[in-house]
Amino acid sequence: MSIQVRFFASLREQLGQGGCEIPAAQAATVQEVWEVATQGQALPQNILSALNMEYVALDHPVADGDEVAYFPPVTGG
Amino acid sequence: MLVEIRDQAFEPFAEVKGFQDNIAQQGQYGATAIFIGTMRDFNEGDEVSEMLLEHYPGMTEKYLQGISRQAEQRWPLAESLIIHRVGKVYPNEPIVVVAVWSAHRGAAYEANRYLMEELKARAPFWKKESLQEGDRWVERNTSGH
Numbered sequence: 112m113s114i115q116v117r118f119f120a121s122l123r124e125q126l127g128q129g130g131c132e133i134p135a136a137q138a139a140t141v142q143e144v145w146e147v148a149t150q151g152q153a154l155p156q157n158i159l160s161a162l163n164m165e166y167v168a169l170d171h172p173v174a175d176g177d178e179v180a181y182f183p184p185v186t187g188g
Numbered sequence: 189m190l191v192e193i194r195d196q197a198f199e200p201f202a203e204v205k206g207f208q209d210n211i212a213q214q215g216q217y218g219a220t221a222i223f224i225g226t227m228r229d230f231n232e233g234d235e236v237s238e239m240l241l242e243h244y245p246g247m248t249e250k251y252l253q254g255i256s257r258q259a260e261q262r263w264p265l266a267e268s269l270i271i272h273r274v275g276k277v278y279p280n281e282p283i284v285v286v287a288v289w290s291a292h293r294g295a296a297y298e299a300n301r302y303l304m305e306e307l308k309a310r311a312p313f314w315k316k317e318s319l320q321e322g323d324r325w326v327e328r329n330t331s332g333h
């Protein structure tokens with residue numbers, strides 16, 4: 112009964128962790144997952160979020176077994 | 189349609205030729221549009237000696253396959269190919285190749301541009317540059333338009 116949380120690139124370095132696991136019961140949305148996973152740190156404005164590897168907005172609901180990821184603007188190509 | 193993430197240097201022209209030789213619809217395409225992105229040794233006025241390209245394994249492939257499918261729906265394409273590097277990249281090494289095959293050049297040019305701009309805007313890759321003064325993350329991609 113958990114949600115996998117992942118952080119990438121500069122955000123991972125700022126937070127000092129590549130991710131964690133949180134109890135599914137503690138968060139109902141992508142925004143709340145962030146708050147639980149970072150112990151209430153403010154979410155930087157330009158951060159993008161994905162649920163099960165698809166872009167979603169912060170108010171998107173989450174469920175047990177989901178993977179939620181946060182990362183800075185992308186710079187590939 | 190093929191999407192590949194590579195952690196080793198590749199030769200884009202050989203990749204495009206190898207892929208084209210195996211396209212099933214031989215004789216059906218009259219236009220091939222190819223974009224190759226290569227690492228520079230400068231960025232924002234600074235010398236860059238190497239770069240680390242990070243990605244989100246799984247989501248990156250899913251995203252690139254998604255835009256490839258969208259391109260196929262929007263234009264009459266015979267085939268498309270996207271190869272993108274990750275890991276340590278050095279100046280002059282190719283970072284990305286996007287190739288599109290179609291009956292006519294209009295669709296080939298437009299679909300290639302579409303794939304490249306969508307990749308730059310939304311595909312989860314991140315670049316960290318090594319400069320003389322240390323490392324820095326590239327903060328954003330500029331628009332190609």
